[in-house]
Amino acid sequence: MTAPGTIHGIGLGPGAADLMSVRADRLVRAATHVAYFRKAGRAGHARRIVEGLLRPDAVELPMEYPVTTEIPVDDPAYAAALAPFYAAWADRLAAIATHGHDVAVLCEGDPFFYGSFMHLHTRLAGRVPVAVVPGITGMSACWTATGQPVTWGDDALTVLSAVLPEAELAARMCGSEALVVMKLGRNLPKVRRALAAAGLTARAWYIEQGAMPGERALPLSDKADDAAPYFSMIVVHGKGRRP
Numbered sequence: 001m002t003a004p005g006t007i008h009g010i011g012l013g014p015g016a017a018d019l020m021s022v023r024a025d026r027l028v029r030a031a032t033h034v035a036y037f038r039k040a041g042r043a044g045h046a047r048r049i050v051e052g053l054l055r056p057d058a059v060e061l062p063m064e065y066p067v068t069t070e071i072p073v074d075d076p077a078y079a080a081a082l083a084p085f086y087a088a089w090a091d092r093l094a095a096i097a098t099h100g101h102d103v104a105v106l107c108e109g110d111p112f113f114y115g116s117f118m119h120l121h122t123r124l125a126g127r128v129p130v131a132v133v134p135g136i137t138g139m140s141a142c143w144t145a146t147g148q149p150v151t152w153g154d155d156a157l158t159v160l161s162a163v164l165p166e167a168e169l170a171a172r173m174c175g176s177e178a179l180v181v182m183k184l185g186r187n188l189p190k191v192r193r194a195l196a197a198a199g200l201t202a203r204a205w206y207i208e209q210g211a212m213p214g215e216r217a218l219p220l221s222d223k224a225d226d227a228a229p230y231f232s233m234i235v236v237h238g239k240g241r242r243p
């Protein structure tokens with residue numbers, strides 16, 4: 001009997017290849033089977049991070065989402081499209097591992113922090129060996145791009161998804177010390193209004209493409225337009241104890 005291979009969910013960090021961990025770099029360079037999520041017709045951000053690092057004979061397995069932003073996430077059609085997609089890929093990767101091959105699943109940032117890999121992980125754990133390599137998160141790159149620490153002393157850090165309804169965003173922002181708002185993109189106008197309702201506009205920073213080519217960080221009040229790419233977020237720095 002062949003010993004099963006391991007499916008590695010590999011956190012690649014926020015974008016620059018030299019922000020990958022030594023373990024991630026070693027696994028990526030050695031991988032014979034490399035899987036990664038991407039929007040149909042796109043190269044895939046995680047795949048771009050490892051450009052030039054893969055073995056020439058590596059088998060590539062692009063996992064193309066059946067939907068991304070075309071259907072709202074709270075529409076039952078969204079889960080109905082994605083659940084079978086994740087199940088089919090979990091089956092396919094499990095079959096490769098069962099034949100004795102390791103699989104590297106490339107993940108932007110950290111796999112367990114709002115990453116799609118977690119939907120494979122829940123379907124694979126207990127069936128075949130699965131291992132996760134943590135990565136530097138996008139938010140870490142983004143607050144670094146602002147040139148200021150994000151949490152001081154005993155500051156609590158609130159992390160929100162901009163997909164939440166405006167009233168819920170505003171309610172959760174109120175009383176926040178340090179704050180990160182992920183998944184900004186087309187939600188920027190809504191997030192601006194919620195920040196204003198919570199009295200945080202003056203302290204908010206807008207960051208796009210953290211640790212990637214085209215990185216930009218500026219106070220939100222200096223951003224005149226509401227155009228925000230997928231890789232963008234808001235950071236509000238804490239004001240905690242400073243000896």
Ligand SMILES: C[S@@+](CC[C@H](N)C(=O)[O-])C[C@H]1O[C@@H](n2cnc3c(N)ncnc32)[C@H](O)[C@@H]1O
Binds near residue numbers: 139212
């Ligand atoms: C699905 S989440 C993935 C988070 C990722 N697993 C991580 O550890 O950061 C995608 C969101 O993360 C944020 N993000 C991740 N990396 C980023 C980066 N390098 N620059 C700006 N935003 C980033 C954006 O808000 C984006 O919409």
